Amino acid sequence: MRDYVEIGIGREARRGYGLREISLVPNRRTRSSKDVDTTWNIDAYSFDIPLASHPTDALATPEFVIEMGKQGGLGVINAEGLWGRHADLEGALEKVYADPEDLSVLQKLHAAELDHELLSERIAQVRDSGCTVAVRVSPQHARDLAPVVIKAGAEILFIQGTLLSAEYVSADGEPLNLKDFIGSLEVPVIAGGVTDYTTALHLMRAGAAGVIVGSGFTTNEVTVGIDTPLATAIADVAAARRDYLDETGGRYVHVIADAAFDFSADIIKAIACGADAVMVGLLLASAEEAGGKGWFWPSVAAHPRFPRGHFEHVAREQQVPLEQVLFGPSTESFGQLNLVGALKRAMAKCGYTNLKAFQKVGLSVQ
Numbered sequence: 001m002r003d004y005v006e007i008g009i010g011r012e013a014r015r016g017y018g019l020r021e022i023s024l025v026p027n028r029r030t031r032s033s034k035d036v037d038t039t040w041n042i043d044a045y046s047f048d049i050p051l052a053s054h055p056t057d058a059l060a061t062p063e064f065v066i067e068m069g070k071q072g073g074l075g076v077i078n079a080e081g082l083w084g085r086h087a088d089l090e091g092a093l094e095k096v097y098a099d100p101e102d103l104s105v106l107q108k109l110h111a112a113e114l115d116h117e118l119l120s121e122r123i124a125q126v127r128d129s130g131c132t133v134a135v136r137v138s139p140q141h142a143r144d145l146a147p148v149v150i151k152a153g154a155e156i157l158f159i160q161g162t163l164l165s166a167e168y169v170s171a172d173g174e175p176l177n178l179k180d181f182i183g184s185l186e187v188p189v190i191a192g193g194v195t196d197y198t199t200a201l202h203l204m205r206a207g208a209a210g211v212i213v214g215s216g217f218t219t220n221e222v223t224v225g226i227d228t229p230l231a232t233a234i235a236d237v238a239a240a241r242r243d244y245l246d247e248t249g250g251r252y253v254h255v256i257a258d259a260a261f262d263f264s265a266d267i268i269k270a271i272a273c274g275a276d277a278v279m280v281g282l283l284l285a286s287a288e289e290a291g292g293k294g295w296f297w298p299s300v301a302a303h304p305r306f307p308r309g310h311f312e313h314v315a316r317e318q319q320v321p322l323e324q325v326l327f328g329p330s331t332e333s334f335g336q337l338n339l340v341g342a343l344k345r346a347m348a349k350c351g352y353t354n355l356k357a358f359q360k361v362g363l364s365v366q
Contacts, residue, residue, distance in 0.1 A: 016229030017365060019259075019269045025362030028351025036344040037354045040277050042254050043188040043209050045132050045156065048072025049326065049340050050271065050355055054216055054258065054281035055136035055158060056299045057081040057093060058292035062125050067289045067322050069131025076134045076158055076279075077123065078299050079149050080141060084119025085112040089291075097295040100311035103302075110302040120152035127153030136160050136299075139176055150187055159191045162215040162300055162308060163226070166202035182207035193258055195228045200237040200255075204244040210254035210276075213237045217260040217281045217298045218308045230259050231273050238274025238359070263335035264342035271343070272361045283336060286314040287322035294319055 003015040040050035053059050053068055055078040065075030077083060086092040092109050099105050127133050135149040136158035146157060159178070166178045182189045192212020194200045200211045213233050221227035237255050245252055257270035258279035267278045285296035294314050301309030320337070324330075328338030335342060352358040 016232035018229045019231050019266050019273075021229075021366055022231050022269060022273070023364050023366055024269070024272055024346065024350055025364050026350040027362045031348040031351055031353055033341070033344040033348040035353050036347045038340060038343060038347075040355065042190075042276070043156075045188075047074055047132075047277075050275075050277035050343075051267070051326070051339070052076055052134070052256065052277060052279045053284055054279050054298065055081075055160065056281065056297060057083070057089075057096075058296045058298075059281065059284055059287075059290045061089065061093075061289065061291040062122060064287065064289040064291065064322065065126050066129045066131055067287075069126075069129065071323055071326050073326070074132060074134050074156070074277075075126075076136050077126065079119060079135050079137045079145050080110075080114065081299060081302075082109060083122045084114045084116065085110065087118060089122075093291045093293075096297075097292050100295050100297075100313070103307055103310075106297065106302045107304055107307070111304065116148050120148065123149060123152035123154060132156065134158060139164055142181065143176060146181075146185065150185065155187055156209075157185065157187050157189045158212075159189055160193065160212060162193060162218055164192055164194060164203070164212075165199055166206045177206075178203065178208070179206040190254070190256060192256070194237060195226075195233045197236040197240045200240040201244060204240060204251075204253045208253060210256050211237060211241075212256045212258050212279065213275065214257055214259040216258045216279065216300075217296070217312070218300055223306070223308050228259070230257065231269065234270055234273040234275050241274075264339045265335055265346075267339060268343055268346045271355060271358060272363060274359050276355065280339070282312055282314070283339060284322070284325060285312075286316050286319055286336070287325050288319035289322050290319070 004012045007013045040047045049072045052074040055076040068075030082092050133153050134156040135154040137145040139161050142159050188209035190210035191203050191208040193215045203211050254276040256277045257275040282296045297311045298309035301307050326340050328341050330337035347358050350361045
């Protein structure tokens with residue numbers, strides 16, 4: 001039963017819950033964490049862990065993306081970032097994190113023309129490593145960039161904005177109808193972000209293989225007044241997934257949560273609420289392979305007129321290998337290292353050995 005509150009005469013608001021407002025309720029026999037399977041399968045692709053990196057240059061150097069794949073996750077490239085704008089990618093990144101208080105530096109670097117050939121070369125570098133290649137494009141540029149990145153080797157296409165609907169309408173050009181567009185592509189598409197049941201269902205009907213819930217690490221709350229209570233949003237989109245599965249007689253669309261995850265518990269709760277996988281940003285920024293060298297910023301921080309992201313520094317004396325971030329060992333007790341180990345332990349404590357079953361774990365509101 002949905003909980004509505006009257007906030008004034010004739011005006012109601014639905015009560016929603018964030019991940020920090022809920023807790024797992026173990027109510028089954030405990031298991032050994034060694035018996036837990038964290039495999040995530042989407043379309044024809046299989047990953048050992050249900051984690052994808054947020055598509056930002058703060059993470060995605062070619063080395064990071066390749067290492068993310070080697071560790072069993074999915075590294076996502078931002079096609080509209082610095083990869084295709086600067087031949088000296090490392091030099092461009094150094095300019096960014098040398099003065100993280102000044103967003104104009106990031107904006108100026110993104111103002112450089114996008115070189116499709118350079119972008120394709122770097123995507124090919126990841127493809128040649130043998131890792132699954134995932135590339136993100138914005139809804140505004142999907143029609144132009146999707147053929148470029150797919151030709152270069154993209155195997156999974158993310159069409160991702162802070163918010164997305166099944167049809168993107170602009171007075172400046174032809175509307176992007178995702179149903180027609182996705183149907184024209186030969187690779188699976190993951191689309192988002194969404195915050196509600198209806199929009200998610202529309203994207204599923206448009207042919208998306210996965211739907212992203214949430215807007216990632218943004219300042220949407222203070223810039224545009226949108227602050228998604230993620231536990232509720234994930235549960236709603238999971239309900240859309242279930243209804244669409246019944247509607248189609250068996251087509252399963254994956255739910256992928258994307259938010260400002262600060263702790264391993266956030267990842268765990270997102271999956272418990274119904275997510276099949278999670279996009280992680282800030283928690284991966286401490287990896288020594290990450291481009292930001294301990295600094296993190298979302299792709300929307302580079303918007304030329306209205307940035308909706310900021311720089312965040314990971315408070316750690318030195319960076320650690322990505323493998324340690326994901327699998328430990330951890331030298332601290334606040335849920336920022338050994339992310340996969342934390343997930344396995346939580347699942348085992350609650351008595352579950354696979355991700356799909358764990359979506360049925362008991363929950364309480366704090």
